[in-house]
Amino acid sequence: MNFPGFRDLHPLQEEEGAQGALELMWRLQEILAEVAGLHAVSLQPAAGSQGELTGLMLMRAYFTDRGEAETRRKVVIPDTAHGTNPASVTMAGYEVTHVQTDPRGNIDVDDLRTKVDAQTAGLMLTNPSTLGLFDENIEEIARIFHDAGALMYYDGANLNAVCGISRPGDMGFDIVHFNLHKTFSQPHGGGGPGGGPIAVRDRLEPFLPVPAVVRDGERFRYEYDRPKTIGKVRGFAGPFGVFVRSYAYIRSYGPRLREMSEVAVLNANYLLAQLKDAYELPFDRLCMHEFVLSARTLKRPEALMIEPTETEAKETLDDFVEAMLEIVRDASEHPELLKDAPHDRPVGRVDEVKAAKRAVVRYLFEDHPDLSADSDGARQLEAQKGA
Numbered sequence: 001m002n003f004p005g006f007r008d009l010h011p012l013q014e015e016e017g018a019q020g021a022l023e024l025m026w027r028l029q030e031i032l033a034e035v036a037g038l039h040a041v042s043l044q045p046a047a048g049s050q051g052e053l054t055g056l057m058l059m060r061a062y063f064t065d066r067g068e069a070e071t072r073r074k075v076v077i078p079d080t081a082h083g084t085n086p087a088s089v090t091m092a093g094y095e096v097t098h099v100q101t102d103p104r105g106n107i108d109v110d111d112l113r114t115k116v117d118a119q120t121a122g123l124m125l126t127n128p129s130t131l132g133l134f135d136e137n138i139e140e141i142a143r144i145f146h147d148a149g150a151l152m153y154y155d156g157a158n159l160n161a162v163c164g165i166s167r168p169g170d171m172g173f174d175i176v177h178f179n180l181h182k183t184f185s186q187p188h189g190g191g192g193p194g195g196g197p198i199a200v201r202d203r204l205e206p207f208l209p210v211p212a213v214v215r216d217g218e219r220f221r222y223e224y225d226r227p228k229t230i231g232k233v234r235g236f237a238g239p240f241g242v243f244v245r246s247y248a249y250i251r252s253y254g255p256r257l258r259e260m261s262e263v264a265v266l267n268a269n270y271l272l273a274q275l276k277d278a279y280e281l282p283f284d285r286l287c288m289h290e291f292v293l294s295a296r297t298l299k300r301p302e303a304l305m306i307e308p309t310e311t312e313a314k315e316t317l318d319d320f321v322e323a324m325l326e327i328v329r330d331a332s333e334h335p336e337l338l339k340d341a342p343h344d345r346p347v348g349r350v351d352e353v354k355a356a357k358r359a360v361v362r363y364l365f366e367d368h369p370d371l372s373a374d375s376d377g378a379r380q381l382e383a384q385k386g387a
């Protein structure tokens with residue numbers, strides 16, 4: 001990222017002076033298409049959720065092109081879905097149809113059959129699901145949707161469970177988004193920028209956002225001339241720093257990319273095996289890269305989602321297990337200890353939601369009293385202190 005050719009680029013740099021950056025983007029597109037098992041990629045969306053919205057806009061453009069946009073109004077989502085899925089469906093102007101989960105944690109196929117018809121535009125599914133379970137009926141599910149003329153959307157936020165092992169395109173999905181910040185560079189959190197590229201099957205390629213990054217012999221360029229495109233979904237070329245990190249991360253594994261997923265899955269099952277007797281396990285199956293436990297025997301409904309990723313050392317996993325088991329012991333022997341934990345920090349529990357909603361920029365005023373004495377902010381602060 002610190003190479004001058006990457007670091008000093010301007011978003012409006014002419015193509016001739018940005019050949020290296022364009023080549024990196026083109027190569028990343030090619031790799032992601034291969035990982036997805038699909039035909040074409042756009043790197044533009046800035047996060048998983050924006051990838052979802054973009055994918056649904058592609059779905060709409062596809063059905064509009066076929067004259068079916070008015071009839072196909074519904075998108076099916078399982079009741080285990082991540083909250084961004086129904087939000088994206090609604091923002092894209094579709095209606096959400098929920099499908100139930102069966103006792104093994106798969107989509108309930110019988111329920112599904114009653115919900116898919118000529119008004120269905122598609123399914124939105126993350127596989128493995130948010131419960132960390134791979135849907136055992138995915139091919140059957142894809143058949144149900146394709147027979148009804150509908151499309152399959154893959155929420156790739158959990159792709160690091162299957163990357164290099166199985167491909168969404170082979171499972172029957174037509175549109176995929178990647179969470180580059182989860183799978184390929186900055187696993188989980190950190191608050192940094194994200195990347196939510198999308199990959200599509202060939203019949204959806206004409207609708208992808210512009211510009212596409214294309215190769216002409218030894219040169220790379222942006223291509224805008226795509227008459228059926230949904231247009232731009234983000235300023236400039238997308239989150240370029242994330243592309244560099246993701247590309248470097250993928251290349252560091254090279255042909256052994258599947259090891260990333262294998263270790264993520266191994267780590268999760270290692271934790272599952274050690275915690276499942278102490279906590280309640282709603283679905284007793286081998287998990288993928290994450291699993292859900294319930295702590296409802298300790299506290300009123302309390303779901304725990306545990307996702308160690310491929311990057312944690314065994315010592316860290318063991319420390320985590322020890323801490324989780326200690327919590328169970330304390331809950332029955334010294335519950336008061338848990339109620340006012342943590343005990344070893346200068347600050348106890350921080351109410352982050354309140355801090356975000358009612359930010360008080362106290363230090364600014366205290367450090368610069370002359371600047372702020374008569375400001376609106378200072379008056380607000382005084383009012384809050386008095387309240």
Ligand SMILES: Cc1ncc(COP(=O)(O)O)c(C=O)c1O
Binds near residue numbers: 047049082155158179
């Ligand atoms: C299953 C699933 N889908 C979508 C998203 C949304 O991704 P992003 O946070 O990049 O918008 C997440 C994020 O945690 C997720 O876990």
